Amino acid sequence: MSDDELEALVSRSDGWVIDHDNKEFYAGLAAERLLVDRCRSCGRWQHPPKPICPACWSTDIGAEEVAGRGTVRLWTVYRVFDPVLGGVDPAGARIVTVDLDEQVGLRLTSKFIGSRDPAVGDRVTTRFVDRAGSPFPVFVLDDGAEAT
Numbered sequence: 599m600s601d602d603e604l605e606a607l608v609s610r611s612d613g614w615v616i617d618h619d620n621k622e623f624y625a626g627l628a629a630e631r632l633l634v635d636r637c638r639s640c641g642r643w644q645h646p647p648k649p650i651c652p653a654c655w656s657t658d659i660g661a662e663e664v665a666g667r668g669t670v671r672l673w674t675v676y677r678v679f680d681p682v683l684g685g686v687d688p689a690g691a692r693i694v695t696v697d698l699d700e701q702v703g704l705r706l707t708s709k710f711i712g713s714r715d716p717a718v719g720d721r722v723t724t725r726f727v728d729r730a731g732s733p734f735p736v737f738v739l740d741d742g743a744e745a746t
């Protein structure tokens with residue numbers, strides 16, 4: 599994806615602020631891939647994106663794809679005005695913070711979609727849904743099937 603294509607996508611998405619450090623993460627979302635920063639010197643994953651590895655202080659950082667599977671560490675219900683929906687969903691959005699399998703402490707927070715509430719310790723996987731014309735990652739219960 600070129601910078602112009604990324605800018606066009608970002609211009610349709612509310613609330614995304616793209617900078618040098620996070621542009622690969624958002625370009626990944628546009629392609630329905632989770633690209634997370636990884637230190638090329640020591641191999642440590644980090645999210646959100648930062649220009650320096652907090653473990654070895656290397657600036658040799660690059661984005662690599664993660665599987666998007668993990669374990670629910672915490673969750674909450676978030677009730678706020680959603681400009682995409684044009685109002686407040688009375689049921690709120692269930693938000694989960696997930697420990698990704700790639701590394702202890704590597705966490706990603708996003709919306710949870712499922713027929714029941716999530717629980718701490720649930721195994722989840724990433725799915726992409728359409729949000730205002732752009733792919734948006736959500737977590738769903740991992741039923742053991744391979745992610746598609």
Ligand SMILES: [Zn+2]
Binds near residue numbers: 638
């Ligand atoms: Zn490092």
